[in-house]
Amino acid sequence: MKISLLTFAFFILSSFGAKACGICGALMPGYIVASDKNHWISTGCRYDGFGVFPGFSGSSIQMQHLDLQAKVMIKNKVEVIAMLPYQIVSARSEKYVLKQYSGWCDFTLIGRRVFVKRDKNRAMRLAVGGGVELPAGNRKGEKYEPLMQPGSGSLDWIAGGTFGVRNRNLGLNSQLQLKWNGVSQDREHRANSIDFAAEGFGEKQLGKGIFIQPKCGIFGQFSGRSSVSGEVDSALSNQCYMGTSAGVNLGNKKWFINISMRKSIWNNAQNRDNNYNFGCNISLYYIL
DSSP: OHHHHHHHTTEEOGGGOOOSTTTSOOOOOOEEOSOTTOOEEEEEEEEEEESOOTTOTTOEEEEEEEEEEEEEEETTTEEEEEEEEEEEEEEEOSSSEEEEEEEEOOEEEEEEEEEEEEOSSEEEEEEEEEEEEESOSOOOSSOOOGGGOSOOOSOEEEEEEEEEEEETTEEEEEEEEEEEOOBOTTOEEOOOEEEEEEEEEEOEEEETTEEEEEEEEEEEEEEOOOEETTEEOGGGSSOEEEEEEEEEEEEOSSEEEEEEEEEEEEEOGGGGGGSEEEEEEEEEEEEO
16 A cells, blocks of 8 residues: 555656647646655656648648656645756648757746645545746747747746545546736737646556556647737637547656657637647656
């Protein structure tokens, strides 16, 4: 049972896609941690694919990220999470790379108050708070298409929380995030958004303290109006999509690997050119 409670400390919701540097408003990763004393550092690779690149039939927009993350617990009651992704974005036709840009994305800092309750067989955790996304990303040189811009150029605010519950070897994780985007120096305002995710999991011990956790769930996003110089940007406004996720976690009390995939199953047809399509990621977490 001691090992079972320790493995619950390493659950994450990163299968829901992290965030695409504040550009598409995708979901921040949530952390379901039963042990309040755990700090960790993490690195991972992530791929996200979107719809048709404007003006090119049969094309797509593809994002690759290197994610750097860290979490610190303060007095076992507050978690502080820092994130800094590096992004490579390419617009591709069936045969050629149409455009490609790269650079550091905006720096994100999140703080949450943590509430934990557990007994011999059950554990429950609620974390509520908010944070800020600083306009530190690359916006130099050519003015990129909004979906391909590594840095948003605006100061953005985040609020929300995570909730996780576990009974023996089965459990459920969930997350809700609200994001308010500022206006950049180029007078671009990316749509405010609401993101949600939920994921069920099971666990099996493999011996020598190593566990494996298959998981599956749902995710989605609803966003409002985007604008440039006060004029509505219809291509990036009122985007909505929902999808499914599946993956596996593998680790022990010192390290943790997350492998996951996610697929959009519905989006509003009006904005299909820029809606989320498919994604996958692999991340390694080291518990300090």
